[in-house]
Amino acid sequence: MRPTFDGVLFFPVTPFTESGDVDFDALSQHIAKGVEAGPGGVFIACGTGEFHAMEEQEFAAVVRTAVEVVAGRVPVYAGAGGSVAQSKRFAVAAKEAGADGLLLLPPYLVEVPQPGLVDFVRAVAGATDLPVIVYNRNNARFTEDSAVAVAKIPNVIGFKDGTGNFDQVARIVQAVTEQVDPDFLFFNGLPTAETTQLAYRAIGVPLYSSATFAFAPDLALAFYNALESGNDELTQKLLGAFFCPLVRLRDTVPGYAVSLVKAGVTMEGIPAGPVRPPLIMPSAEDLDELRTITAAGRAVLADALTQAV
Template sequence: MSAVGEPRTLADRPDDVRRTAESLAKGMDRAVLAFPLTPFDADGDLDLGALRAYLDHQLAAEPGAVFAACGTGEFFSLAPADYEAVVRTTVEHVAGRAPVVAGAGYGSRLAAEYARTAERAGADAVLLLPPYLVRGPQDGLVAHTRAVAAATRLPVIAYQRDQVAFTPESLRALAAVPNVIGLKDGHGDLDRMQRLVRAVPEDFLFFNGVPTAELQARAYSATGIPAYSSAVHAFAPEIATAFFRAHASGDTAAVDRLLDGFYIPWVRLRDQGTGYAVALVKAAARMRADVIGADVGPVRAPLAEPAPDHLAEAERLLAAGLDLAAR
């Protein structure tokens, strides 16, 4: 067993935590990690029927895990009752076909409440989203993560981006917590990631979670982090899966075609509007309502719909990406 305060290997963790971590690790190895959108109706109310139909389309691509009510799923705009309904519906509809990880966030006490709700709703694990507005010191970030982990029996994956960035020493402290099993990185600082990977046991989970993570997939793989989340999977699993398979198999020609013909232009378009990391993704999913089998509806404020010329360009890029994926 690990000494008190020492980072834990999976063998040193509670059996249920270990089993979930192993399931997530297998999923990360074999497929893209899906971050579904949350469908709303024309009035902005939660549409659970559309969510079920949308999840069917997502699951047909066999993602490695499903991350419900996270950033792409507009966690920040969900009322507590919405959140529980989204997580519970996702868990029930996925029905064991993939691990379901639920987002949780805000300050420590509220994030702990969300983590308990996720556990009550049947989620397999929690992704702890960065706190909003505040920038805490390292000991505060560690205390925050520990407090949320202590509130639930579920495994917890920490998430660093924006104002949250862990040092190797902080991550070692978190890896000693029995149910803190991994880290999602949204910074893209590969020097930092090299040091973090080396600070914890090799079975601690890491994945690349930068916006449009495919652009940095090669670089992260070189640091020992092949797993990544895909916002593109939320509207075009065909493109996301084609890229994943090409990248995993070493088909550099196919990777380059998808990068040049779709991903790089898509990121260029995404960067033209505030909030497009979610709003443009949701708009693209609406363009495919007939294929998806559901209309995911609008985004909630403070997000806003993309400009008409940006929508036209998104539609063109989507068609190009689907054509490349089919080759």
């Protein structure tokens, strides 16, 4: 039931045509290119994939496309979230489309008491036998007790943090591994996770998602390999030249965590189209900055390769 995620986790964008429909040809190309680069898993139609902007039928078609393109090479997980009714329908649709598991995003933005949050996870997890990874972010913020409670749900296998509250997450990791399962999966789910992964590793969170992988897998994989091999010099150079500047650019406009990545996919040769409202695409100036940042990251890689010869 529990997958092995060996490597960077790939969160594809969902390409749209200028008329607003899903561009399935571009989606297939995008996923194929990413899988060929060697991720540890594909998380389709999640935050970067604009899950929030899809209706059920196109969501199912997007997941089915990913499953067909990946063809069993790595696990394919699909997003679910929103209202409890919608989350359950999307969970069932993901199962029928052939997904290997679910990433459960937060419920609709209401004030959420902890018992209700546990009930939400239990209801969605109970709608399918797929493995479920629970996303801790926004209004779905778990305590130690509620994290332990959801970890005890039979098909909940993982916990992904998007809060950056290291004190709380460290206590959750300790409580879940001691009280429920020492092999429970923990993920860093902050946008541009590379900038915080050193800190997350220190509190027992070894896995992370990489938005960068969607448009610059060479940079994402170089960072991952440097981190895993203990190449601190290359890790710090990539952070300084690419990842930290990318975060600074991302933080200038709400929603850039998605639209910059989508623009990057187009920049790298696959037409990903626009984002759907209420997100907006980057300005021309910000696209130029993205090109500059990406080139600076690749210059670091080229220099490292030259020194290694």
